[in-house]
Amino acid sequence: MNPLCSRCDRVVYPTEKVNCLDKYWHKGCFSCDVCKMTLNMKNYKGFEKRPYCNAHYPKTSFTSVADTPENLRLKQQSKMQSQVLYKEEFEKNKGKGFSVVADTPELQRIKKNQDQISNIKYHEEFEKTRMGGEGPPHHPHSPQQNTTPAYQPPAASQNYHYEPEPVPVRQAAAAAPPPPSSGKRYRAVYDYTAADEDEVSFLDGDMILDVQQIDEGWMYGRVERTGQQGMLPANYVEAM
Numbered sequence: 001m002n003p004l005c006s007r008c009d010r011v012v013y014p015t016e017k018v019n020c021l022d023k024y025w026h027k028g029c030f031s032c033d034v035c036k037m038t039l040n041m042k043n044y045k046g047f048e049k050r051p052y053c054n055a056h057y058p059k060t061s062f063t064s065v066a067d068t069p070e071n072l073r074l075k076q077q078s079k080m081q082s083q084v085l086y087k088e089e090f091e092k093n094k095g096k097g098f099s100v101v102a103d104t105p106e107l108q109r110i111k112k113n114q115d116q117i118s119n120i121k122y123h124e125e126f127e128k129t130r131m132g133g134e135g136p137p138h139h140p141h142s143p144q145q146n147t148t149p150a151y152q153p154p155a156a157s158q159n160y161h162y163e164p165e166p167v168p169v170r171q172a173a174a175a176a177p178p179p180p181s182s183g184k185r186y187r188a189v190y191d192y193t194a195a196d197e198d199e200v201s202f203l204d205g206d207m208i209l210d211v212q213q214i215d216e217g218w219m220y221g222r223v224e225r226t227g228q229q230g231m232l233p234a235n236y237v238e239a240m
Contacts, residue, residue: 005029021049032056104215105231109198184211186221186237200230208237 002011007029018025020041034056045057052058132222186208194201202208202223211221214231222229 021051029206048197053197092171185209185240186236187240188210190236192233198230200228200232
């Protein structure tokens with residue numbers, strides 16, 4: 001038995017049948033419920049199993065929910081559950097989210113620089129304080145007593161210039177060649193200019209020899225063109 005059209009309730013024969021939205025339609029009856037524009041399988045939009053054109057497709061609207069005592073209770077209960085779960089997860093993961101950072105050559109260099117800057121600032125403040133405190137007592141004391149403060153500045157000045165002397169030690173340590181290399185060869189894909197004394201500059205296309213991986217972001221190698229060796233960024237070269 002042939003099905004009936006959902007629009008006109010007449011028999012739909014196979015040659016003119018449209019099967020859509022779980023119903024059967026004549027091709028001419030498959031139209032928008034509002035403007036009656038004839039639709040097809042490509043341009044129709046279904047809403048509650050009724051066909052609509054794009055212009056008259058019903059727009060869904062959102063309704064605001066009043067803050068009833070029951071809704072407020074559920075909201076407070078959900079908030080408390082979230083806090084409980086957060087505390088449980090925090091206790092489980094407590095102490096697990098921290099990883100020990102290895103003392104790489106780069107981190108050691110940064111630490112040395114910070115120590116030297118702090119040391120220089122400390123001596124600058126000390127020098128200002130000492131010079132500011134010497135003025136008032138200079139007049140009331142006898143010339144014999146004034147000879148001692150007048151003699152002190154050279155010692156303090158020598159100490160001020162002597163404290164940052166670890167710099168040559170750091171440079172020697174940074175410039176020291178690494179252990180015997182594995183002989184890996186890399187090629188530079190970008191130009192790079194050394195930002196520090198323990199780094200090496202190179203140009204795009206330069207061959208980097210005797211490359212060793214220091215950490216995830218830095219390597220140590222020798223530029224074949226210049227013969228210089230030092231640290232270089234890993235993302236500026238590619239393996240051969």
